[in-house]
Amino acid sequence: MGLMPASPRESLLPLELMEALEAKSTVMMEYVDGYEQRTERLISPQRVRRFKGEMVLIAHCHLRNDRRNFKLDRIVQLKKVEQECPAASSPQLQLFPISRIDVNTGVS
Numbered sequence: 001m002g003l004m005p006a007s008p009r010e011s012l013l014p015l016e017l018m019e020a021l022e023a024k025s026t027v028m029m030e031y032v033d034g035y036e037q038r039t040e041r042l043i044s045p046q047r048v049r050r051f052k053g054e055m056v057l058i059a060h061c062h063l064r065n066d067r068r069n070f071k072l073d074r075i076v077q078l079k080k081v082e083q084e085c086p087a088a089s090s091p092q093l094q095l096f097p098i099s100r101i102d103v104n105t106g107v108s
Contacts, residue, residue: 013048016078017057020045026062030076039063042081048072 013021020027026044033039042062049056055072 012055013072014075014078016080017045017048017075019080020078021047026081028079028081029059029070030078031070032074032076038076043068043070 016027019025024044026042029041029043031039031041043057043059044062045057045059046067047058049058051069057070057072057075059068059070060066061068
């Protein structure tokens, strides 16, 4: 019949996953795939669903840049990722001097 929370207010999901789902934030996930290969992936969790009796996390995988399904029982570890300032990760803007143009003559 599967595991059931002790009360309706409790959850069987890891705390880090619950927080990431609620905050729509990104986490680092250590995962063992069907071939027993262990990988670390940066993911943005979207929702959890039951599929053929198994709990599955649906998330955007930044490694594959695509939506992926991950079985919850194969997740080894989840870690919060500190978000960096978007401006810090964007390319540097190159500033060019503005020439002074005479509004009356249009000549600089």
